[in-house]
Structures are given as C-alpha cells and as structure tokens.
Amino acid sequence: xxxxxxxxxxxxxxxxxxxxxxxxxxxxxxxxxxxxxxxxxxxxxxxxxxxxxxxxxxxxxxxxxxxxxxxxxxxxxxxxxxxxxxxxxxxxxxxxxxxxxxxxxxxxxxxxxxxxxxxxxxxxxxxxxxxxxxxxxxxxxxxxxxxxxxxxxxxxxxxxxxxxxxxxxxxxxxxxxxxxxxxxxxxxxxxxxxxxxxxxxxxxxxxxxxxxxxxxxxxxxxxxxxxxxxxxxxxxxxxxxxxxxxxxxxxxxxxxxxxxxxxxxxxxxxxxxxxxxxxxxxxxxxxxxxxxxxxxxxxxxxxxxxxxxxxxxxxxxxxxxxxxxxxxxxxxxxxxxxxxxxxxxxxxxxxxxxxxxxxxxxxxxxxxxxxxxxxxxxxxxxxxxxxxxxxxxxxxxxxxxxxxxxxxxxxxxxxxxxxxxxxxxxxxxxxxxxxxxxxxxxxxxxxxxxxxxxxxxxxxxxxxxxxxxxxxxxxxxxxxxxxxxxxxxxxxxxx
Ligand code: NAD
Numbered sequence: 001x002x003x004x005x006x007x008x009x010x011x012x013x014x015x016x017x018x019x020x021x022x023x024x025x026x027x028x029x030x031x032x033x034x035x036x037x038x039x040x041x042x043x044x045x046x047x048x049x050x051x052x053x054x055x056x057x058x059x060x061x062x063x064x065x066x067x068x069x070x071x072x073x074x075x076x077x078x079x080x081x082x083x084x085x086x087x088x089x090x091x092x093x094x095x096x097x098x099x100x101x102x103x104x105x106x107x108x109x110x111x112x113x114x115x116x117x118x119x120x121x122x123x124x125x126x127x128x129x130x131x132x133x134x135x136x137x138x139x140x141x142x143x144x145x146x147x148x149x150x151x152x153x154x155x156x157x158x159x160x161x162x163x164x165x166x167x168x169x170x171x172x173x174x175x176x177x178x179x180x181x182x183x184x185x186x187x188x189x190x191x192x193x194x195x196x197x198x199x200x201x202x203x204x205x206x207x208x209x210x211x212x213x214x215x216x217x218x219x220x221x222x223x224x225x226x227x228x229x230x231x232x233x234x235x236x237x238x239x240x241x242x243x244x245x246x247x248x249x250x251x252x253x254x255x256x257x258x259x260x261x262x263x264x265x266x267x268x269x270x271x272x273x274x275x276x277x278x279x280x281x282x283x284x285x286x287x288x289x290x291x292x293x294x295x296x297x298x299x300x301x302x303x304x305x306x307x308x309x310x311x312x313x314x315x316x317x318x319x320x321x322x323x324x325x326x327x328x329x330x331x332x333x334x335x336x337x338x339x340x341x342x343x344x345x346x347x348x349x350x351x352x353x354x355x356x357x358x359x360x361x362x363x364x365x366x367x368x369x370x371x372x373x374x375x376x377x378x379x380x381x382x383x384x385x386x387x388x389x390x391x392x393x394x395x396x397x398x399x400x401x402x403x404x405x406x407x408x409x410x411x412x413x414x415x416x417x418x419x420x421x422x423x424x425x426x427x428x429x430x431x432x433x434x435x436x437x438x439x440x441x442x443x444x445x446x447x448x449x450x451x452x453x454x455x456x457x458x459x460x461x462x463x464x465x466x467x468x469x470x471x472x473x474x475x476x477x478x479x480x481x482x483x484x485x486x487x488x489x490x491x492x493x494x495x
Pocket of ligand 1: 156212
C-alpha cells in the first residue's frame with residue numbers, strides 16, 4: 001500500500017508494536033539546502049532505549065520458536081511495503097542525505113536485494129542438519145542469538161539497516177535498531193513499516209547518538225551487536241560488549257586502494273567512466289570506494305590526462321533532485337570541513353590540487369554543503385590525504401614502480417575493507433590475491449563491484465565478521481551441536 005510521504009516528515013520511535021511520541025524532536029537539515037528541514041527525528045531517552053530492549057527480550061521468548069514459513073511471509077509483506085513506496089522513499093532519502101536521486105534509487109534497490117536474498121535462502125541456511133555414520137549422530141542447529149542491537153551510519157543508511165533486519169529476524173532473533181542522526185528519517189520509517197508486519201516487540205527502533213548507542217551496546221539483555229560505522233566507534237563498541245561477552249559484527253572504516261596496472265587501457269572510455277564515477281559515487285562517502293589510487297609509472301601521465309577528461313564529462317555537481325546530477329553535497333558540515341582540512345594540508349605541502357567537474361548553478365552550490373570533487377597529484381605516500389580515510393569528494397593519485405611496490409603500498413594501512421585492481425584480467429586477479437582486504441574488485445569499484453551473494457567485510461581494523469551471502473546470514477545464529485555418539489565412554493577409562 002502506498003503511503004503519503006511528505007517532507008518535512010516527523011518520525012518517532014516504534015517500541016513493542018506502538019509508535020512512541022517523543023518528548024522532543026531534532027531537525028534533520030537538507031544538506032543541499034541547509035535552511036530547509038527534511039524532517040524531525042525523536043530525541044529518544046536512555047529509558048526509551050531500555051524499554052525497547054526489554055520489549056525485544058520479552059518478544060524473543062516466543063519469536064525464537066516461530067515457524068520459518070511465518071517469518072518469511074511476514075518479511076515478504078515488509079518487502080512489498082517498501083516496494084510500494086520505493087520512489088517516495090528514494091526522494092526522502094535523497095533529501096535527508098544529499099545523495100543524488102539516481103543514487104538514492106540505487107540504495108533502495110540494494111536494500112531490497114539483500115532482504116530478498118535472505119528470504120530466498122533462510123530455509124536452506126538456517127535449517128537443522130542431521131548427520132549419522134558409524135561414529136554416531138549429530139544434530140546441527142542454528143539457534144537464534146537473542147536481542148540484537150543494530151546501529152547504522154549515515155552514508156548508506158537504509159541498505160546498511162535492512163541488511164541487518166532481514167537475516168536477524170529470519171533467524172529468529174529480535175532487534176532494536178538505531179540509525180544515525182545524520183540520516184534518520186528513511187531508516188526509521190522503513191523499520192516501522194517492516195516492524196508492523198511482525199509480532200509486538202520483534203523489531204523496534206529508537207533514535208539518538210552515542211548516548212543511545214552506549215545503552216544498546218552495554219545493556220545486559222543484548223546478546224549481539226551488528227554495527228556499521230567508523231573504526232573509532234567500533235573500538236568503543238568492542239569495549240562496551242566485553243563485560244557481557246556479546247557477539248559482535250563490526251563493519252568499520254576503509255581506506256581502499258585502487259591499483260592500475262601497466263596493462264590497464266587508459267583509452268578505454270567506459271572503464272575510465274567507471275573509475276571516475278566510483279571515486280565520487282555518493283560524493284565519495286562510501287566505505288567501499290577507492291580512496292587511494294596507485295597508477296603504474298609507465299601509464300601515469302596518460303592516466304591523469306584521461307581521468308581529468310572523464311571527470312569533466314561525468315561529474316555534474318548540484319541539485320540532488322535533478323536526474324542529471326551525479327555528485328551532491330557532503331552529508332554534513334563537520335564532514336565537509338574535515339575533507340577541506342585534508343585538502344588544505346595537501347595545499348600547504350605543495351601538492352598539485354585539481355578541482356574537477358561542472359557546477360550548473362553556482363548560487364545553489366554556494367548555499368549547500370558542496371565542494372568540487374578534488375584530485376590531489378604528487379602527494380607523498382604518507383600524506384594525510386593518502387593515509388587517512390577522507391570519506392568525501394577528494395582522492396589522491398600516486399605512482400608505483402612495479403607490482404610488488406603496488407602491493408606493498410596497498411597493504412600499508414591498518415585498514416583493509418575493499419580494494420580494486422584494474423588491468424588485464426588474469427594479471428589483476430594475481431595481484432588481487434595478494435591484497436589484505438575483505439573484498440577485492442577487478443576492473444570495477446564501489447557498489448558496482450558488490451555481489452550480495454558473497455561475504456562482505458573487513459580485515460585488520462576494518463572490522464570483524466561478515467555481512468551478505470550465506471556467511472553474513474550465519475552471523476545471526478549460534479551453531480548448536482547435539483551429539484549422540486555410538487561409544488559414549490572414553491576408551492581408556494580404567495574399570
Ligand atoms: P560513526 O561511527 O560516527 O557512527 C555510526 C553510528 O554509531 C551512528 O548511528 C552513531 O550514532 C553511533 N554511535 C556513535 N558513537 C557510539 C557509541 N559510543 N556507541 C554506540 N554507537 C555509537 O560513523 P558515521 O560517521 O556514521 O559513518 C562513517 C564511517 O562508517 C566511515 O568510517 C565509513 O568507512 C564507515 N562505514 C563502514 C561500512 C562497512 O561496511 N565497513 C559501511 C559504511 C560506512
């Protein structure tokens with residue numbers, strides 16, 4: 001059923017099957033037009049967070065025994081509601097986030113994709129297996145873990161929430177969701193829409209920042225934390241989880257390298273378009289995006305020339321509501337200032353800074369949290385723009401000497417989320433195998449390189465655990481082995 005989604009939209013907490021009107025709301029500005037309010041999110045109290053956890057804990061007692069058929073039917077109804085409102089939800093997401101409309105529609109598609117994958121595979125992945133041979137019998141169960149706290153970031157807010165909701169509930173867990181205050185509206189609305197299809201307390205949502213996050217990650221009744229966000233927040237969460245040894249999945253920051261081998265064809269316009277678009281998709285505010293570009297020295301000059309040409313052609317910066325816009329504003333002022341600080345640091349170090357792309361409406365641009373996509377050339381390998389996760393529309397392009405050098409540079413980071421290798425396919429695969437990352441894409445990058453049928457996640461300080469694929473679904477269950485061995489005594493026990 002299509003809802004009437006109008007902005008400014010006021011959302012509220014949904015706890016134990018009921019909308020809970022908050023005492024106080026905070027505005028969420030439209031980053032393309034900061035004097036316009038996209039909507040109002042509830043400033044929930046720690047007491048309300050506790051209430052949500054209590055209701056999820058109570059609901060778990062019966063939901064864990066529910067039939068898989070029932071879980072699937074309910075999730076399908078939730079998915080259908082999202083589909084019925086897909087266009088309006090994309091518009092809302094674009095307005096509160098700043099991402100261009102094509103990008104917001106893409107996020108809706110990805111959000112639905114994994115929910116549907118989870119529905120299609122839940123029966124198979126979570127089924128009880130019985131094995132019997134001459135040594136005995138084993139019943140392998142996949143038991144739900146309990147109350148899951150799900151915490152999502154602002155950059156890809158909806159997809160990073162629905163990818164948690166679907167497997168968690170299908171596995172028989174209950175959940176309390178908390179979105180980021182920088183993009184709270186669409187997630188809150190969608191979570192409520194899905195939650196209405198489930199028994200009271202199975203899916204709840206509260207809003208707030210670290211105060212609510214701390215309650216959700218330290219409360220005794222929470223058994224699992226599914227978190228996506230920055231590495232520093234991940235550290236706090238791991239500590240908060242330690243006291244009661246909670247199960248954690250942490251999808252954290254990335255500083256993803258992209259390697260362009262000597263056999264990469266710089267004249268391949270389609271590939272160069274992919275490079276540029278993937279660098280500045282969602283204004284560069286994506287965890288799985290090339291943030292350090294390493295180009296073989298033999299093709300470097302030509303690469304830069306072709307890259308600039310493609311950037312001029314494909315980067316159209318401006319009003320996110322327009323179909324032709326490819327780059328919107330930065331999501332918030334603090335992030336804009338941080339990226340500008342990295343550019344300023346590059347300027348002070350004398351690096352070659354190039355602003356790229358086209359702005360159609362300067363006045364509009366100057367009013368919002370916009371900046372020109374910026375390419376930094378000639379930076380040192382340890383420059384801030386290279387070593388730190390910029391998470392915005394800026395990228396450094398650097399040279400490397402040979403394959404070993406490229407691998408060494410790519411792996412020279414505490415982070416290891418995704419990466420990409422571009423060039424002749426067999427050569428690129430060979431290099432891909434040497435990179436320390438959870439995902440490596442060949443001849444593509446960013447969301448285009450995501451295959452939700454396979455696990456996604458980070459190594460080193462980019463995280464623990466996986467999302468997507470069968471492995472991602474298994475993060476929401478505890479395996480439970482019931483062993484009935486034929487020989488029940490140890491063979492050498494003295495009589
Ligand atoms: P963030 O860590 O600041 O916030 C993420 C969420 O954590 C928000 O909902 C926030 O309110 C909450 N939070 C803040 N402090 C908390 C605390 N002490 N305890 C519990 N919750 C707390 O991240 P962000 O700025 O929203 O997102 C950007 C970061 O997320 C980037 O580093 C990016 O790389 C990362 N990210 C990673 C992935 C991935 O899949 N690995 C995906 C998207 C974004």
